[in-house]
Amino acid sequence: MSLLLNDRVWVMLSDVAKRGVYPLHASRLGIFRVPIELTARSEISTVMNSLKSSGFKVDTYADRIYATYKWSENGVNPVTEKELSADLDITVEIVTGEVVDIIYQIKPIESFGDVYWIKNYRQKADANAKMIIDTVIWNSKICDKLIAYYQKTQKLSMDDAIIKIDEMTPLKRNPTVRTATAPQTLPQDQIPSNASVPTPQPTLGVASASSGSGNTSISLTGTGTSYTKVEGPIDQSFKSKRQIVGQFQGINVWGPIDPPGQLGIWGTEVCVDFDICVADGACIEACPVNVYEWLDTPGHPASDKKPFMIREKDCIFCMACENVCPPQCVKIFTK
Ligand code: SF4
Ligand code: SF4
Numbered sequence: 389m390s391l392l393l394n395d396r397v398w399v400m401l402s403d404v405a406k407r408g409v410y411p412l413h414a415s416r417l418g419i420f421r422v423p424i425e426l427t428a429r430s431e432i433s434t435v436m437n438s439l440k441s442s443g444f445k446v447d448t449y450a451d452r453i454y455a456t457y458k459w460s461e462n463g464v465n466p467v468t469e470k471e472l473s474a475d476l477d478i479t480v481e482i483v484t485g486e487v488v489d490i491i492y493q494i495k496p497i498e499s500f501g502d503v504y505w506i507k508n509y510r511q512k513a514d515a516n517a518k519m520i521i522d523t524v525i526w527n528s529k530i531c532d533k534l535i536a537y538y539q540k541t542q543k544l545s546m547d548d549a550i551i552k553i554d555e556m557t558p559l560k561r562n563p564t565v566r567t568a569t570a571p572q573t574l575p576q577d578q579i580p581s582n583a584s585v586p587t588p589q590p591t592l593g594v595a596s597a598s599s600g601s602g603n604t605s606i607s608l609t610g611t612g613t614s615y616t617k618v619e620g621p622i623d624q625s626f627k628s629k630r631q632i633v634g635q636f637q638g639i640n641v642w643g644p645i646d647p648p649g650q651l652g653i654w655g656t657e658v659c660v661d662f663d664i665c666v667a668d669g670a671c672i673e674a675c676p677v678n679v680y681e682w683l684d685t686p687g688h689p690a691s692d693k694k695p696f697m698i699r700e701k702d703c704i705f706c707m708a709c710e711n712v713c714p715p716q717c718v719k720i721f722t723k
Contacts, residue, residue, distance in 0.1 A: 420521060422488040424533035431529055432484055438528035442562060444520060453482040455524060457516050459704065460723070463505040474503045478513045480520040488530065492517040508677060512704045515559070515676035519706045522557035527564050558674055559708045606634040608685055612646030615663075617690040621716030622661040626653050639697060648687030651694070657721045658697040658709070664717035667691030671709035671718055677702045680709070 439446045444455040458477040483489040494513045538549040633643035645652040651662035672680045683696035710718045
């Protein structure tokens, strides 16, 4: 949605009202108009079911559908040093009709109580709203209609229309698979066998972890120079096959490692297989909360820098980095 937002969504102060939406004082409002008709009850029900299966809380009223995403924040009281936690949420409103308006408001943080310790609340709420919108557009009937719209108005092939919408919705979560031969919103395991779904790459043949302690401080230099680049994707079940062999600036590193040519998988919730990463920077650009920064890794066969998840704790689990990584070497473990 971030791309759509650049030219289609207006963020405005609360004195603006549209189609009966009256934002609360001090709220910010984003509106995106999708040029498709959504009026049939059966189609609206289909959209609602898609949203439920995408993991959002869904409500409806009149011609509107509400999709809510909830997340938790944890922190520490600076005075008592007691652990703090708070539950936050953001709701996106889908106004159906001859066109579809998708609207969200970011509530003032005070509406969640005395949660002064939460950092970057607006940024996180904004990113989560965009994540809902991208998921709504991609995972529901709305995408089928948008494909038809682009085919008709821009004379795009179905493949090109799918690619266009795919690129417009980089923050979508748990995306359904769409191809020209399987354009409907099918779960991955129900795609017809003749659909042109990319063949999954074999998972890495990972040896058991090298020796070492989880508290060892990892060095990026060493004698490991006889390695070649590893092909993706990341082994999704690496946590049951590898062990933590040390840390780098507080971030866990899963072995085996043999620097500088073999660096293993880094992170606990935001995980990147450094042996696959080719350092194109897509994850760094996609991350709305700046979890990553570049780390120089001279002598590595795949790339001489890697996206280091130094602010892993700031992750809002929007999945953007996982979705954009070309060699699929990112794995996000949601809380
Ligand atoms: S998107 Fe993937 S390949 Fe590109 S820098 Fe990030 S982790 Fe590396
Ligand atoms: S690290 Fe990835 S999943 Fe976490 S906030 Fe950044 S882009 Fe989203």
